[in-house]
Amino acid sequence: MRVRPLVAAALAFVITMAMAPAAVSAAVDPAELAVRQADTDAVIDVRRAGEVRPTAEQIDAVSPLLSQAGAGTRVTWDPRFGTPRTIRQDGGWLTEPRSGDPVTVARSFVEVNKALFGLTEQDVAALDVVGEHELNGTGTTVVTLVQTFGGVRAVRGGHLTIAVTEDGRVLSYAGDPVRSGGLLEEHQLTPAAALGATAAELAPDVDFTPEAAGERAGFQVFAKGPFGAESYVRRAAFPTADGARPAYHVLFVKALDQAWDTVIDAVSGVVLYRASLVDHEAEGTVYENHPGAERGGAPVIKPFGPTEQSPSGYVDPSGIAGLAGPTTAGNNADTYANYSNFLVPADQGPRPVSATSQFNYSYASNWARSEGETVPPSYALDVDPASTNLFWQHNRIHDEFYALGFTESAGNFQVNNSGKGGQGGDPILGLVHAGAATGGAPTYTGRDNAYMLTLPDGLPPWSGMFLWEPINDAFEGPYTDGNFDATVIEHEYAHGLSNRYVSGEDNALSTHQSGSMGEGWGDWYALNYLYGNGLADRAVVGEYVTGNADRGIRNWDYDENPTTFGDIGYDLVGAEVHSDGEIWTTALWDVRKALVAKFGEKAGGEMSARIVTDAMPLSPPNPSFIDMRDAMRTALDNRYHSRTDYATVVDLVFGAFAERGLGVAATTEGGEDTDPVPSFAHVNPAHNGTFTGTVVNASTGEPIAGAKVMLGVFEARVSPLRKTSSTGAFSAPVSAGSYPVTISAPGFGAHTFTDVSVRAGKTTAKQFSMQPNLASTANGAKVVSSTSAGADKLLDDTEASSWAAAPGTGNATIELAKAAPISAVQVSAFTTSRFEGLRGFALQTSTDGVNWQTVRVETDAFGYETPRPTAPDLHYRTFTLDNPVDARYVRFWTDSALGETKTRVQAAELQVFSGKVKGVEPLPPTPPDEPVVDNGTIAAGNPSTGSAPTGVTAAALTSNCTVPPPPAQGADGWVTELPASFGDGAHKVMVTGDSTAPYDLDLYFYDASCSPTGSAASAAADESATLPSGTRFVLSQLWLGAGIPITLTATDTQ
Structure with missing residues (x-):
């Protein structure tokens, strides 16, 4: 639901969704089918969002808070637990000044309002302090408390974050506590058993016996065995609305770019929660931007010595045991080549060594010069300059983020925290040429990408920089080395910032909107660095690795991006965190531009960076765009309320948000909402x-x-x-x-x-x-004949659906709604597979359906800039005829696809217009399709299933497509056949299970020939999605569980 008033008109209670931490993302979105990441990367949380309402006592407890904080105070609620999610007062504070240190003030706030939180005095006394961090330069301290149950700390919930000003006022609250309750059972499993259960789920074909290897940062460490790195386990309590389950928090690293944050029930061994930990995408001679850039494109020598943020310098002069001298390792970063997919000891990975700590190497671009020579490996000749550049960039970003508040107490990445808070022992590991030896043809798993894996404070994160190479009809960029693109490096590092700094709990970016912001922040910080240092005049990310100076790896230069909050889901594949993250980046970029225009580059850039960064720890877990917009308002109030031009700053910031659809009346149903309601109204x-x-x-x-x-x-x-x-x-x-x-x-x-x-x-x-579209079924137009099924998708007035036909011979004949002199056609090449998008077409007309004339031939109607087609490339284009042509029929030919290897061409729309036609009125709307409801029982889950299902039911479907349901119906999945009309891109589907035991259902979509059209994975055991264009069959795949009765419901959204 959207907004629901619960008490007084002066105080709105907004029900929002609070889900769990961030799913996998990468620097590059999928190049082909609109399928999600493998199901192992989908978030599992058995606490499905429901309607747990605040109690009457909690509602009554609002009034005292309102009396003190004043009108305009806003409280939002977590529907999983029925407890406060955020409490804010725009332009003010929640309390008057109080004496005591920040922790004392924070505890006092919870104690005074314990009825509001649903807690007892004993519950408050049992809260542990897990974070105390000062926002640089403000005097405000962010205190994070966590609930404990029988002395065991909560995980993935149970956190309360209170911001306390220098004079003892409470500025804001954000969190996800549960009401008073105890530990439901005692822990019965051992840590080793919990890890064994996790490994059996995620690597079922690997023989693994956990072996304890010590302790670190509060976790028991287990040897890596056959996997990519060590695993970590600690005792935990998993909060639910009914009490806390005994659990183990398991960090399992299968491979360097495959790792999961998992919570295992300590009695039954079932998965309570799971999310991916990976986010995809002295002196030394380095590149400030990238080789060849107009600014920052020449090699320069940068000191690796002490800075204000790194007083011990970047290089550890003692080096690493086993090496001949100092190397690219220090307090903030440890950088070396990683040609395979395993975390090897630092002294065994190829890396620069210099007795004088001077890492000056020329970059010869051997990977590009040899056009991707792998035998012998040309990239290995550049390992020293690549390692030096990545090492310097990681240290530079450390200092940049440190200055903005990502310090030791905030959980930054350092070996030694020098008693300033936090855990320490966790420098960022920079993996140069990650997977270079194992990730080339034919799988390309180590190409054209980058990633960041962030573990909790005290456990080192790592970031892998890949080689880039052209792959025909997939990713057609140049041969480049990702270790030299500053924007890609900073984008990935910023995942570490957001995963540790947002809210009071690490890795709290699991919903669609929060995951999109995780991607968006990465781009924003990269551009903020380039512009703040005079290194760019185009807002482009990934220019070097893609060879595209106009828009890089994104859909636009950010100065030209037209998207707004209401556009979530606009891209070719629908809702996707990279493209929707561009919406967030653009909004923040507009904030920065507004402040820079008013206050200048230095002051305006500084203000925007402070507001963006300060807002992170002030937000709730898994924030929506609106949650984070509001947190930025709190951050702005906190830091800049005493400025004489405070009102001007607010107007500039929220003017930028309003112009991007995040105005004062914008609403959303939570972080998973891909259909939010935009508002363009300024708060003033x-x-x-x-x-x-x-x-x-x-x-x-x-x-x-x-x-x-x-x-x-x-x-x-x-x-x-x-x-x-x-x-x-x-x-x-x-x-x-x-x-x-x-x-x-x-x-x-x-x-x-x-x-x-x-x-x-x-x-x-x-x-x-x-003008009416004469080729619209809504006006009576119809397909007379076509060379392949589904040509009616051309006539439905929307790019959301597409028709596929053969190149050269594919055609559709359409009887128009009315005979008329046609003057123009509007065509869309939107597609579910980028390189299948329409390139060339021919248009013929006829007055009788027998005699035809060709009136337009477009050999390059649609094109694209390397490395791949994007939404703006394939969006509607209008083609005006030289002279109006009388027509009753049109024939549309799919002459060619954008990809030269493609055997299909996709087009989304053919709209036909006449400036002279009169009296065309749409037919009465077709009644919405009746819902399709299908029920069944799935016998057993199949954890080996990924983005292309390999389960028994899936295999039976694809091999017996003409006789569904498949003979293996119900083995590990359930197939539902839908009417053809449900493949128009305007229908939705939901599958739900009926079981008190944990389970995880996923959805896979197939066309009439049983070729995949997409898949869906979300943060719940149940799944829902928009049916991709052309879908005829839906496979409900059981990943986890056994004997699960399911109900699938497909509905029309028209």
């Missing part, structure tokens, strides 16, 4: 104008009801600002600015009107005239 009404309009049918002059109005350029899977009324009208408050306006409606396709200006205090009234 004086900056708003009123945008009103009427949408009319150009052929009749009549209003169009139910048209979607978007401030942006996309329509597929986009949340509108407004829908038109029965009179075709709409109205909304909008922050002053200039916006593109896209309007879509059944029977009219989609049209974008550029540069619609809204002025503060004024009303902008527009009439938008929409």
Whole structure:
């Protein structure tokens, strides 16, 4: 649900979702099918989000808090536990000053409000302090308390983070505690048994016997055995609404880029929670930006000696035992080559050694010069300059983030914390040429990517930098070395920052929106560094590794990105953390640009970095975009409230948010919501104008009801600002600015009107005239014939669905809604497989369906910039005919695909328009499809299943496609056949299990020929998703559990 008032009008209680830590992501999103990462990377949390409501006593306890904090105080609730998720007061504090140190003040706040939290006096007394960190330069200390149960600390829940100002005021609260309760049972399993159960789940084919190898950072350490690195186990309590389960917190590293944070029930051994830990993507001669860049592209010698943030310097002069002298290892970072996929001792990995600590090597770019020569390995000739560059960048970023507050007490990456808090013993391990020897053809698992694996404070994280090479029709970039691209390096390191610094618990970025922000922060910090040091004038990430100076590895240069909060899910594959992370980066980039324009590069850049970074520990776990926007407001209030131009700073920051759809009235159902409601209204009404309009049918002059109005350029899977009324009208408050306006409606396709200006205090009234789409089924158009099924997807007025046909011979004949002199067509090449997107087409017309003429041939209608096609490349394009042509029929030919090896071509839309047609009115809307409900029981889970299922039921489906259900129905999955109309991209599906025991269900989608169209994985045991275009069969795959009754429900969203 969205917003639900519970007590007084002055205090809104927003129900939001609080899920668990971040799933796998990487620097590069999947190049082909719209399938998710392997199911082992999906988040499992047996505490499915429900409707646990606050008790009457908790509601009553709000009033005393409101009396003290004042009107405008906002409380949000965690629906898993029925306890407060956030408490904030914009522009103010929650309490008056109190005496005592920050921990005392924080405890006092919880004690005074214990009824609000559902806690007893004994519960409060049992809280442990797990974090005490000062936000640099503010005097404000962030205190994190954790619940204990029978003396055992909670994990993945039970945290309370309270920000205390220098004078003893409570600034804000964020957390995920549970109400009073005890440990439900005693621990029965041993730590070794818990690790063994984890390994059996995640590596079922590997023979492994856990062997204890000491203790570290509160964990029992186990030898790596046949896996990538050591594993770690500690006793824990897993909080639920009914009490705490005895558990073990297991950190299991299967390979360097495959590791999981797992919570195992200490009685039954079942998985209670699981999330991936990996995020995909002296002196020395280094590159500040990347080789060849206009700025920072020449090699320079940088000192590796002491800095303010690294007083012992970057290099440990004592070196590493077994080496002849100092090397690229020090207090902050340890960097060496890692050609395989195992964590080897540092002195066994190839690395630079210098008796004088001078690491000056020339970079000869041997990987590129040899065009990817692997025998002998050309990249090995560059290991010294690559290691030196990565080592310097990791140290530089350490110092940058340290200055912004990511210090020892915040859980940063250092060997020795010098008594300043935190655990220590965890420098970042920089893996140069990661997987170079094992990750080439044919799998390419060690190419065209980078990753960061972040473990809890006290356990070293590591970041792998890959080699990059062109892969035809997959990723067509140059031969480059990722160790030399500053933006890729900082993007990955920033995953470590966000995974340790957001909220009071590590790795708290598991929902879609929080995971997207994890990606977005990485890009933002990289650009902030480049611009702050005068190293760039284009907001491009990954220019060096992709060879693309215009947009790098993303969909746009961030100065040109048109997306907003309502665009979540806009990309070719739908909701995806990299593309949706670009929305967050763009919003933050706009904040920075606004502050820089007002205060200059140095001061404005500093202010934006402070606000962005300070907000992280002030947020709840697994925040939504709105949660983090609000945390930034708290951070701004805390640091800059005493400025005389404070109101100006607020206006600038929240003006930028408003223009990106994160205005004051934006809402979301939580971090997993991919259909949030945008708002473009400024928090200060004086900056708003009123945008009103009427949408009319150009052929009749009549209003169009139910048209979607978007401030942006996309329509597929986009949340509108407004829908038109029965009179075709709409109205909304909008922050002053200039916006593109896209309007879509059944029977009219989609049209974008550029540069619609809204002025503060004024009303902008527009009439938008929409020509009817003569090739729309909503107007009566129909497919007469086609060379392959599904051509009606061309006629549904949306890019959300696509039709596939053969290159050269594929065609569809369409009878138009009305004979007319057609003057233009609008075509979309949106696709579920990037390189299958339409390149060239031919258009023929006929008045009788027998005699045809070719009126348009486009051999390069759509193209792309390397390394791959993106959403803006394949988005709608209009092709105007030289002269209007009378037509009753059109024939559309799929002449060629973008990829030269592809045997299919995909196109999403063919919209046909006439400037002279009259009297076209959409048919009465087709009633929504009746829901499809299917029930069954799945016998056993199959943990070997990944992004391409190898289970018994899946194999039976693909080998017996013509006779579903498969003979192995119910073995480890359940196949549901859907009506053909459900493959239009506008239907949703949900599968739920009926079991009190833990289980994990996943969804896999197939077309009519049983070829995969996509998959879905989320943070719950049950799954839900939008059905990909062309889906005919749904496989409900059981990953975990046995004998699970399931119910699958597919519904129409129209």
